[in-house]
Amino acid sequence: MSDLPQKSQQEYFEQSKALVPGGVHSPVRSFKGLHTTPRFFKKAKGAKIWDTDGKDYLDFCMSFGPLILGHANEDVENSLKAQLARGWSYGACEPYSLELANFLVERLPHIDQIRFVNSGTEAVMTAVRLARGASKRNKIIKFNGCYHGHLDSLLIKAGSGLAGTSEATSAGVPSNVTEDTLILELGDLAAVREVLERHPNDVAVIAVEPLPANNGLLPQPIEFLQGLRSLATEFGAYLLFDEVISGFRMGFGGMAEQTGIEPDMVCYGKIIGGGLPVGAVAAKKEIMEHLAPVGGVYQAGTLSANPLAMVGGLETLKQMTPEKYQQLEANTQKIVETLLEWFKNYDNGKFSGLNIVSRGSLFWIHPGAAPSNASNIPADLTDKFYELFSVLLEKGIYLAPNAYEVSFVSLAHDDQTIAELKERLYS
Numbered sequence: 001m002s003d004l005p006q007k008s009q010q011e012y013f014e015q016s017k018a019l020v021p022g023g024v025h026s027p028v029r030s031f032k033g034l035h036t037t038p039r040f041f042k043k044a045k046g047a048k049i050w051d052t053d054g055k056d057y058l059d060f061c062m063s064f065g066p067l068i069l070g071h072a073n074e075d076v077e078n079s080l081k082a083q084l085a086r087g088w089s090y091g092a093c094e095p096y097s098l099e100l101a102n103f104l105v106e107r108l109p110h111i112d113q114i115r116f117v118n119s120g121t122e123a124v125m126t127a128v129r130l131a132r133g134a135s136k137r138n139k140i141i142k143f144n145g146c147y148h149g150h151l152d153s154l155l156i157k158a159g160s161g162l163a164g165t166s167e168a169t170s171a172g173v174p175s176n177v178t179e180d181t182l183i184l185e186l187g188d189l190a191a192v193r194e195v196l197e198r199h200p201n202d203v204a205v206i207a208v209e210p211l212p213a214n215n216g217l218l219p220q221p222i223e224f225l226q227g228l229r230s231l232a233t234e235f236g237a238y239l240l241f242d243e244v245i246s247g248f249r250m251g252f253g254g255m256a257e258q259t260g261i262e263p264d265m266v267c268y269g270k271i272i273g274g275g276l277p278v279g280a281v282a283a284k285k286e287i288m289e290h291l292a293p294v295g296g297v298y299q300a301g302t303l304s305a306n307p308l309a310m311v312g313g314l315e316t317l318k319q320m321t322p323e324k325y326q327q328l329e330a331n332t333q334k335i336v337e338t339l340l341e342w343f344k345n346y347d348n349g350k351f352s353g354l355n356i357v358s359r360g361s362l363f364w365i366h367p368g369a370a371p372s373n374a375s376n377i378p379a380d381l382t383d384k385f386y387e388l389f390s391v392l393l394e395k396g397i398y399l400a401p402n403a404y405e406v407s408f409v410s411l412a413h414d415d416q417t418i419a420e421l422k423e424r425l426y427s
């Protein structure tokens with residue numbers, strides 16, 4: 001990396017803004033609202049990431065989730081090197097995706113077929129089309145505060161009127177698309193029933209993040225997910241678990257395994273590719289075979305099941321034994337306790353109003369009591385987060401640069417990292 005040009009963070013960002021909209025290739029990277037420029041990183045290893053000035057940070061963003069083993073894990077690196085030597089794209093059948101598919105289908109009782117795509121967005125887009133094609137229905141139920149990627153039909157928030165009405169969260173999404181997406185509040189089963197009764201034969205799919213983790217961390221009671229399961233069955237809609245974050249993180253089998261609830265369809269992303277671009281849609285064979293070339297629901301990809309990404313994903317997933325999940329959760333608890341303790345102590349209790357909600361190896365920092373849905377997230381969240389983020393950044397501790405994003409712990413966040421966290425917090 002010695003050949004990088006000598007530029008300040010500000011110079012990198014200015015150049016980037018001239019060449020790329022807002023200077024970024026994904027909006028949350030822009031540090032919007034954080035009153036400082038984004039850091040440009042040049043390398044990462046384990047739990048650490050280095051900016052182009054050479055300053056290192058303990059990373060709690062971890063590429064937003066895929067790197068459950070930590071940055072640049074050696075076994076993954078070796079599997080990638082071995083694949084590089086064999087070529088990195090064939091656009092044809094190969095045994096590497098087959099090995100990953102087999103590894104997954106053997107371990108996940110709720111699926112017997114899988115199709116690999118290149119991102120979580122593509123996985124959800126495919127699942128929605130599959131649900132509509134297989135059911136010959138149009139409408140989608142989605143929950144306020146759940147994120148399912150940037151496909152038109154799910155880039156939609158609750159409208160101001162009746163339960164179930166909606167408006168686009170993005171320009172460029174036509175109103176005839178928003179009409180078919182019905183938005184409800186997490187936890188409100190009565191509203192789900194009401195909407196299903198209002199459209200008795202037209203809801204194709206109920207989509208949910210079984211552990212909502214994209215708009216704060218909003219764990220739901222199991223009764224809510226069980227209720228969705230039985231309502232979907234009663235009304236002939238498919239239940240889609242979007243496990244792009246929770247899959248292979250809340251235990252290997254994600255929330256489907258943890259709750260014992262069997263979704264009709266499941267989407268994976270992030271960890272499934274171990275940091276390379278992979279997504280997947282999976283279900284039982286009867287449903288999956290509606291996809292082309294067997295069925296009439298079209299889906300395709302030039303780089304789908306890219307062999308490099310397949311071996312990286314498989315090597316990552318192979319390492320995730322039950323003991324590793326216990327270790328992850330125990331270390332996450334230590335990190336959470338360390339932070340909570342420091343919140344009380346720092347600068348006469350400047351951050352003592354902050355709390356942390358955590359599940360598995362995810363945690364989310366928020367002011368006040370833990371919110372149960374998107375509508376009761378406190379309004380001062382962003383201001384409080386901004387103060388905290390700046391102090392931590394200075395100390396060499398990197399959180400995801402947005403108040404609504406959760407933090408991710410990896411297996412590289414070991415006791416030594418935790419000791420270093422304490423040192424940096426109190427320095």
Ligand SMILES: *Cc1c(COP(=O)(O)O)cnc(C)c1O
Binds near residue numbers: 118119
């Ligand atoms: C990240 C995420 C997506 C989108 O995945 P991309 O790979 O960013 O397209 C979809 N759903 C959930 C739950 C996610 O966390």
